[in-house]
Amino acid sequence: MQEKNIFKIIFTSEAARQEGEKALQKYQITNEIWQPNFQNEKKKKMVIVKEIPLGTLKEEVLTAMEEFGKIEECHMQIVGICQKVKITYE
Numbered sequence: 001m002q003e004k005n006i007f008k009i010i011f012t013s014e015a016a017r018q019e020g021e022k023a024l025q026k027y028q029i030t031n032e033i034w035q036p037n038f039q040n041e042k043k044k045k046m047v048i049v050k051e052i053p054l055g056t057l058k059e060e061v062l063t064a065m066e067e068f069g070k071i072e073e074c075h076m077q078i079v080g081i082c083q084k085v086k087i088t089y090e
Contacts, residue, residue: 012047045072045089052076052083061085 011017024031047068052061058076065071065087073088 010048042088047087048084050082050084052085054078054081054083056083
């Protein structure tokens, strides 16, 4: 049986999705595209980062993610042996 490498990428804008699709074509990666149906404006500005090592501080995550814009909200939680953060940008 052939092994499959699967990963999920979530884009926060149409422009970012188009750039991702160009990269897929450039590197000849097959894909399955699923476009979300945003139900509210807040979700359009939200990024979810998973599998953050335990012990990583919220301040460290905020410092890294502020590179992409001004952060409005940040919620961090432990999931199994890792952490997950939901960041909403202004």
